[in-house]
């Protein structure tokens with residue numbers, strides 16, 4: 001059994017792996033833009049290694065990053081001071097009272113690690129307790145493509161290649177799905193190669209919940225957010241059949 005959730009293996013490779021993904025980047029501009037619009041204090045839930053939050057913090061606002069993985073937070077800390085307060089806590093149960101935030105967001109599908117409706121409602125209730133009056137909560141999840149979600153298993157396939165500490169690393173992914181719970185278990189294997197030969201392999205796995213559009217609308221209404229917009233991408237385009245994401249902005 002490899003690393004579960006965001007332990008040392010994922011933390012070690014996270015930045016190098018996702019630097020290769022061209023689809024990431026517009027999300028940084030989107031959340032940074034929201035922070036400029038709302039002004040004031042910002043909290044990211046599941047901030048990880050600070051891919052988004054360090055950019056948001058460059059604008060000088062008070063930023064707090066919360067994550068349940070000490071290893072991911074260590075990677076962020078090692079990048080040096082960025083004026084970000086870090087909190088090791090679970091987004092389902094955090095309590096930063098009496099602090100309130102003008103913007104709370106959760107980037108790159110971190111919310112999808114909340115597998116059950118109870119987990120999601122617990123998190124949303126913590127968000128509401130920490131939002132300033134007129135505060136904004138935003139997050140993104142992937143838009144499920146139904147043909148793919150119908151596959152119970154996707155066999156191990158190469159999905160990324162990147163360089164880490166001078167070695168080439170080939171990441172493969174195997175995916176197991178349970179349509180009844182809308183959950184997928186993703187098993188990544190990171191194989192280090194030198195001159196084309198394997199020199200080591202580590203694995204990590206996590207569970208992600210997928211969401212449908214109207215489910216998200218109902219969830220947010222049930223959690224007490226009266227004004228909710230859901231876009232199909234970070235450019236705030238409407239949801240279309242081929243949209244990559246649901247980008248939720250709630251007040």
Ligand SMILES: C[S@@+](CC[C@H](N)C(=O)[O-])C[C@H]1O[C@@H](n2cnc3c(N)ncnc32)[C@H](O)[C@@H]1O
Nearest residue numbers: 006046047048051067068069090091108110113
């Ligand atoms: C896909 S990463 C996203 C990291 C960062 N937001 C980014 O955009 O690069 C998901 C992050 O959510 C964190 N996470 C997962 N479940 C969590 C929970 N229940 N409470 C707090 N953080 C959690 C993980 O440790 C991980 O750092």
